[in-house]
Amino acid sequence: xxxxxxxxxxxxxxxxxxxxxxxxxxxxxxxxxxxxxxxxxxxxxxxxxxxxxxxxxxxxxxxxxxxxxxxxxxxxxxxxxxxxxxxxxxxxxxxxxxxxxxxxxxxxxxxxxxxxxxxxxxxxxxxxxxxxxxxxxxxxxxxxxxxxxxxxxxxxxxxxxxxxxxxxxxxxxxxxxxxxxxxxxxxxxxxxxxxxxxxxxxxxxxxxxxxxxxxxxxxxxxxxxxxxxxxxxxxxxxxxxxxxxxxxxxxxxxxxxxxxxxxxxxxxxxxxxxxxxxxxxxxxxxxxxxxxxxxxxxxxxxxxxxxxxxxxxxxxxxxxxxxxxxxxxxxxxxxxxxx
Numbered sequence: 001x002x003x004x005x006x007x008x009x010x011x012x013x014x015x016x017x018x019x020x021x022x023x024x025x026x027x028x029x030x031x032x033x034x035x036x037x038x039x040x041x042x043x044x045x046x047x048x049x050x051x052x053x054x055x056x057x058x059x060x061x062x063x064x065x066x067x068x069x070x071x072x073x074x075x076x077x078x079x080x081x082x083x084x085x086x087x088x089x090x091x092x093x094x095x096x097x098x099x100x101x102x103x104x105x106x107x108x109x110x111x112x113x114x115x116x117x118x119x120x121x122x123x124x125x126x127x128x129x130x131x132x133x134x135x136x137x138x139x140x141x142x143x144x145x146x147x148x149x150x151x152x153x154x155x156x157x158x159x160x161x162x163x164x165x166x167x168x169x170x171x172x173x174x175x176x177x178x179x180x181x182x183x184x185x186x187x188x189x190x191x192x193x194x195x196x197x198x199x200x201x202x203x204x205x206x207x208x209x210x211x212x213x214x215x216x217x218x219x220x221x222x223x224x225x226x227x228x229x230x231x232x233x234x235x236x237x238x239x240x241x242x243x244x245x246x247x248x249x250x251x252x253x254x255x256x257x258x259x260x261x262x263x264x265x266x267x268x269x270x271x272x273x274x275x276x277x278x279x280x281x282x283x284x285x286x287x288x289x290x291x292x293x294x295x296x297x298x299x300x301x302x303x304x305x306x307x308x309x310x311x312x313x314x315x316x317x318x319x320x321x322x323x324x325x326x327x328x329x330x331x332x333x334x335x336x337x338x339x
Contacts, residue, residue, distance in 0.1 A: 061325075074147055075146070096126055112273040137251070293321035302319070
């Protein structure tokens with residue numbers, strides 16, 4: 001009997017990815033990764049968009065509030081209806097070729113649409129020599145404000161609460177019944193002297209300011225600044241004018257003044273460049289600000305035009321967000337004496 005030896009060979013067959021399957025899986029992986037990255041970038045862009053919009057809104061509110069107060073207080077000199085006949089004192093390093101900072105003849109002056117000339121010149125022909133003309137944003141308005149503080153440092157011999165004992169000198173408007181007002185430079189600590197605590201004496205701190213748009217906010221950031229436009233102010237401090245920026249991201253400022261032509265206290269027309277006596281008859285002002293985001297928004301292109309009162313600004317076609325804010329403020333150029 002013949003026996004057959006049958007040998008069974010078991011083969012383990014290993015099935016791998018074919019080239020087509022591998023390419024398909026890689027493609028799906030890339031699509032999934034691209035979707036995740038796109039969603040992340042979209043969410044990040046939305047967060048940046050909302051953050052920049054909120055920041056612009058807050059900056060706009062603050063800037064309008066500041067400008068409204070300054071314009072509303074312009075021409076307030078301790079309750080004195082006018083400073084006619086008051087000798088103009090020289091502060092030292094002034095902002096004009098003449099004694100300007102303590103000259104109350106023009107409480108508000110306007111430079112309309114600064115064109116880039118060497119020195120900004122107001123509509124009252126005042127050359128504002130203390131400003132760095134190269135830093136001022138072109139085609140923007142500048143406004144000068146002269147007034148005293150809203151509260152007296154010394155009122156009828158009584159010191160204001162919280163008045164410091166600083167040794168830094170400041171200019172004050174000295175008022176006394178039966179005497180002409182006069183400017184006097186004093187240290188805050190001098191106001192505590194008993195000789196100035198007489199019941200007849202009042203001292204009001206002088207405030208002279210130029211508010212303008214600068215092409216950059218932080219001049220220390222680099223050689224030509226940080227490139228972020230800002231609302232800045234040149235203000236009287238001691239014997240000189242000093243500059244500082246107040247609000248970042250303000251790209252343009254335009255003002256229009258409501259002129260009362262029939263003396264009824266109501267503006268009959270608004271002008272962007274009032275001349276001569278028209279400014280003296282201004283009873284209100286419209287403030288327009290163009291705000292710009294601090295950072296660019298990826299994928300955004302600003303193709304809008306913006307109207308700031310009578311001025312229209314064309315689209316910049318860049319990646320910054322922009323919006324216009326505005327308000328109207330009453331001007332108090334003549335205030336009844338408050339004692």
